[in-house]
Amino acid sequence: MFGYLVQRLLQIIPTLIVVSMLIFGLQQLLPGDPALIMAGEERDPKVLAEIREQYKLDQPIPVQYVYWMKGVLSGNLGESMRLKSSVGSLVREKLPVTLQLAAMALLIAILIGIPAGIVSAVKKETGWDYAANLFALWGLSTPNFWLGILLIFLFSVTLGWLPASGYVLLSEDWKASLATTIMPAFVLGNALAAVLMRHTRSAMLQAMSADYVRTARAKGLEERRVVLKHALRNAMTPVITLLALDFGALLSGAVLTEQVFTIPGFGKLIIDSVFNRDYAVVQGVVLVTATVYILLNLMADIAYVLVNPRLRG
C-alpha cells in the first residue's frame, strides 16, 4: 500500500510539470508584444516596463518559465492587471461560491442518478430501463446554458418564484442563498445525473450477475435486500471513483451556468478575465483547476485501493 502511494505521488509530479508548461506556453499564442496585451487598456510606458520586469519578458522563454514557476511554487500565482489584486486572493474569494454550487449539484445528481441507475439495472429492458436511458440521453445532450435560460423563463419570468440572477452568500442569508443557487445547481446536476445513472447502471448490471448475488438469492434473501445490500454496495465502489473524474465536467459546466445566472464564482472569474484580457488570472485559475483535478484523481485512486480488498495486497 505504502509503495503504491509513493509510486502514485511520484507519477503526478511530471504531469504537474507538463501542465504548468502548457499553461505558461499559452502566453506564446498571444499575437504581438505580450506586455502590451497584458497591460490591456493601460498604455503608460511605466506600467509596460513593470510588466516586462515582472514577467522577465526580455529574457529567453525558458528563463521566463523558471521565474514564473518560482513564483507559483512560493504561492504567488500572479497579479490581476484589472482588479489590482493577487490571483491567489481572487481564487480564495470565488472558489467557495462555485464549491457551494458544485456540492448542491452533486447532491441533486446523486439523488437522481443513482436511484435511476439502480432501477434501470434491476428492471432491465422494461419501460423503467427505457425511461431511465432516455433521461440519461437528455441529460448528456442538453446544452446546460439552454436549460438554464429555459428555467429562468419558467421559474423567474413566468411564475416569478425564483430570482433570475445574482448570488447571496450562504452565511448571509441561507434561504436567499438557496433560492439563488437552486436553478443553476439543478442545471449542473442534471448533466451529472445522466453520467451517474449510466455508471450506476453498468456497475449494477455487473454486480447483479456476480456469484455472490446468486448465493444471496439462493439463501432465500428477499430481492430488496439482495439488490440494496449485496449488489449496490459492491457496485458503488467504481461509481464513487468515477465521480472524481466527473469533477472536471462539473467545473466546465459551472463556467457556463455561472455566466447564465450571473453568479460571481470561479467560472465567471475565468470568463471575465478572458474578456478583460487579464491573462495572468486565466493562467492562475487554470493552473489551480488542473492541480485540484489531479489531486482529486489521486485521492479517488487511493480510496479505490483502500475499499477494494483485492487491490490492497
Place this chain on the structure above:
Amino acid sequence: MTVTTSLPLAAEAASEENPWARAWRRLRRRKGAMVALVVVVLFVAMAVFAPWIAPYDPTATSWSLVRKPPTWAHWFGTDEVGRDVLARIIYGARASLSAGLVSVSIAVGVGVPLGLLAGYAGGWIDSILSRIVDAMLAIPFLILAITLSAFLGPSLTNAMIAIGVTSTPVFIRLTRGQTMAAKVEDYVEAARAVGNPHWRIALRHVLPNIVPPLLVQMSLAIAGAIIAEAALSFLGLGQQPPAPSWGSMLNTAQRFISQAPWMAFWPGFAIFCAVLSFNLLGDGLRDALDPRHK
C-alpha cells in the same frame, strides 16, 4: 459515410461475412441509431443547401419585424433586429456542423498518428506523449477550450482549432491503448515474422483493426465539439455577429427572454437535436461494432 470509405481496407480480413456488413446490419436493427442517422443526414443537408432552403436572408434586418412571435410568414418568429429565426437556425447548422467536422478532423489527424506512435514504439516516446496527454486531460475540457480560444483570439476558426486541440488527447489515449492491445496479437506477430517494416505493420495491420472504437469515439467527439462550439459562441468566443450560430443566438436571446422566448427556444433545440443524434449514433455504433455483442 466513414463506414463505406473504410470498406476496402477491412475487406481483406473478411472471412464469411464482411465485418463492416455485419456491423451495418446490426446498426440497422437499432431504431434509435437509425433515427439519429436520418437526423444527422437532415442536418448536413440543411447546412449544405442552406441558401436554397432558408426562407429569408439570415442577416437581413427589418425594423418593422422586431421580435415578432412565430407566424405563418416567420415560423420560428423574428429576433431583436427583425431577422428570421428559422433562416438563422438553418444557416447556423453550418457553423455547428463545420465545427464538429473540422475540430474532430484535427483531433483525429493529430491524435491517431501520435497514439499509434506511442502505442507501437513505446519507450521514452510513449512516456513523453502520455505525460502530455495526462496534463491536457487534467484541465477540464471546456476550460481548456475557452482558454485556448481566448489566447488565440475570438473567431469561429480559432474556436474550431481550440476545440480540435482540446479533443486530441482522448484520441491519442484511445489509439495508444488499442495499438498496445493489437500489437501483441498473432496477426501482428505474423506480419512481423514475414519481415514487414514497422510503418507498414502500424498502418496496414494495426490501424484497420482499431478503426471501430475510433469511429465510436469520433461520433461522440462530434457531439462534444458541437456543444463546445455552441458554448464558445454563447460566451462570445466563437462565431462573431452578424454571422449566425446557434450559440451566439442563445446569447442574444437571453437578454430578451421575457419579451421573446421563441428566440431562446429554437437555437437550443437545434443544438440539442444535433448533439443527441451524434450521441445516439455513437452509442449505436458501439453496440454494432463490439464483437462481444451478439
